[in-house]
Amino acid sequence: MLRNAVIGVDIGTSSSKGVLVGLDGTLLRSAVREHTPARPGPGRFEMDASVWWREFTELTQELTAAADATVVAVGVSGMGPCVLLADEHDTPVRPAVLYGVDTRAVSQIERLQDELGAEEIIGRCGSALTTQAAGPKIAWIAEHEPEAYARARRLYMPSSWLVRRLTGAYVLDHHSASQCTPLYDTTAQAWYTPWADRVAPGIELPPLAWSNDSAGTVTEEAARRTNLPAGIPVTTGTIDAWAEALSVDAQRTGDLMLMYGTTMFLIHTVPKPLTSPSLWGTVGALPGTRNLAGGMATSGAVTNWLRDLFGATDHPELLRLAEAAGPGANGLLMLPYFSGERTPVMDPQARGVIAGLTLSHTRGDLYRAALEATGFGVRHNMEVLRSAGGDIRRVVAVGGGTQGPLWTQIVSDITGRPQELRATSIGASYGGALLAGRLVADVSIDDWNPVRRTVTPRPEHTERYEELYALYRRLYPATADVVHALADRQDR
Template identity: 75%
Template sequence: MPQSAVIGVDIGTSSSKGVLVGLDGTVLHTAVREHAVDRPAPGHVEMHADIWWDELASLTRELTSAHEADVVAVGVSGMGPCVLLTDENDTPVRPAILYGVDTRSVPQIERLESELGANEVARRCGSRLTTQAAGPKVAWIAEQEPELFRRARRLYMPSSWLVRRLTGAYVLDHHSASQSTPLYDIVARDWYTPWTDRIAPGIELPELRWSGEAAGTVTAEAAHLTGLPTGIPVTTGTIDAWAEALSVGAHGIGDLMLMYGTTMFLVHTVPGLLRDPSLWSTVGALPDTRNLAGGMATSGAVTSWLRDLFGSDDYRQLLHLAEESGPGAGGLLMLPYFAGERTPITDPRARGVIAGLTLSHTRGDLYRAALEGTAYGVRHNIEAIEAAGGDIRRVVAVGGGTQGRLWTQIVSDVTGRAQEVRTTSIGASYGGALLAAQLVSDARIDIWNPVQEVVTPRPEMTSRYDELYALYRELYPASSHVVHALSDFQSR
């Protein structure tokens, strides 16, 4: 008799990932579909929603055929917050606008803060308006593409779009809604009608549920397209970073998750509502939880860029060269703001800077500088979280960047923080699978995914990095006027 299993699917920035997991947490099969974002103009980052559904269907067909198992539930997640508007027939009116890596909505942010009051937005919604927020992107479509906006009737994100196609339910999880500033009231935990009517007139907003709740069951049509059994439950889902945190059990009070991916995400679970203008205050993926979060616009994206620039397909070779380079990367400092920066500087016009270059520097030095630059960004975010009242008691690492351990070791050395690494670091799709399993069983993450090792800081390295981190903090204010002028030049 086939064993019972669940499927988790996550739609990421550069790929979609699926995992088939037994109810005991054993990974039975994984599958990946790579894709690229569209960049139709400077600061614009988009993706067609057809990619999300087509890749889910392809992933589930592979997963269900690769291993004999009785699939009993499905969990979904995706990058976000994104803005996908559809008409009354659920046909997208335009490609989806992605999360904080898309910086087009700066004029709408400035206008909405002036009209609504920046402090009032932060008080009601938990966060200031930034390029991460979904609300200003809805406003951008309304202002810049009014003929398309007049056709719009519904708002989706990757996870809710998959739920709609799988079950017919029009729902969104509370966490994703809480990143839709200023549309969601973080205290009332509901849409804030005075502002939704103003910013998204004519849009029927989705019903709100918690990430682990069942949104519905797989329809006969969806089953035919995906290979999934008809009638099995599908979770409401959430944004990928929060699914990543669930995948490694980093959702207790005092936990901090570091997600090593295309971007770097930090999610800290707090006992009550904390607000800080340089960070994002959200509700959690689980009921009665709250988070203080941060995110860097690039991390793995910079290492991928360097890999392509070097003409290398082998990350292991580049990691070896970076390890040979040694702490300090031969005297290089990198600001990893290649797509602007989200927290804590909140500057969409920031740009990458590599300081200290000489003719003697190597590929290994540059790659090391990218890893160290990300680590300095993590430390900057950690300091901002603690300054805002966060109390970080445990750090858990997850994501593809934990492989090889050099990057995690550098982050521990730079921050002076130990990091737990769990046995399975697949990430969001595994977290989605866990939520799916909890619909039909008593699955627990400590049994599914125990701690494999703890990466501890090396005191002699931490003291050395303290000096370099101080220079890193000086580099942005010293160079910002130049990179802002260059950003403006790039936008012409």
């Protein structure tokens, strides 16, 4: 007898992931397609939208190949905020500009702040203008590629692009819109027309819905391409980090989600709108929720870089060596700003620093320093969250970096905070499946994804990290002038 199931697909920075999940939360199958963003210049990250749709169709065909389950709904998510501009026929006018890892729009940020007012932007939009915001990226395209921009009529992100191809609906979720600063008013929860017309003239901004709403149903044409049943509902979807938070139930007031991935993302659910020039204030993925969020530009990306640099085949051996190195990495300290930094530094010209190197340091020491750098960055973000009025009551971890015990333990030791891990830590694709399940059934997150274990801080290590964290906080201002001068040379 066939069982009913849902599919969740997430389009991420380095891969697209899909899961087939029974309506009881059981993971039936998973599939992955890896990809690499294009880097057409310093500080620029782009991707061809055809990759998103091709990989989606490959994933759904693979997940449904066994024909042992009936798919009854689909959930989507993707990296963001991204800027994909398309013409009236939905033909992209250029590759998509990716989220905060793309730092090209610095001059547009400065100009818009001067024109609109930095305080006015934070007050209306919840966030300062940074490299994370979609608005300046749109302005960059308009200024630097006017011929392409002249053809542009619609704005998409990975999740909304999939929704369009699957259902024909042109729609964006409120949370993604709230990261389109300065186009969206977080108080009114609507596009702010005066600034939208100024920053994105000629663009017909999409109607808005919530991530758990049904955007429409799979068309006959999409069904032929994807092997999905025609007529089943598709969620509106959202940005991947928010789908990850949903997958582990990190959406209650006081919750903080830590997403261990290529980048590190933090989402704190707050009872009322909070703002900070060093964080992102957004509406949540679900109606009635508000968030104060942060994101580090690199985390897993640095460990991947070290793995490749060392010629290692995989991470487990390096993790073993890092554990043997012990707290403090034998006197190494790293700033993890290898792609600039987002929150709370907000410095696209920041760069990675490794301090204290000697000829006796090993691969394990360097790898340990990278894991600790993430922990120090998380603590820095947590402190800024608290200073902005946040009240962190529970920390929930998710993502690929939670699979082994070392990284989460280091972060708990540095922050002094326990972290809850749920049984399934796949992340955004599982969160998308959860939202899809809620379109067709009464789905409980505790039934789907119960708590598996809690990582608790080790007091003796927490004490040792206090001094190292103080040194970490001193390292960035002490090296910023030199690093900025080097960054200028890299951009030439």
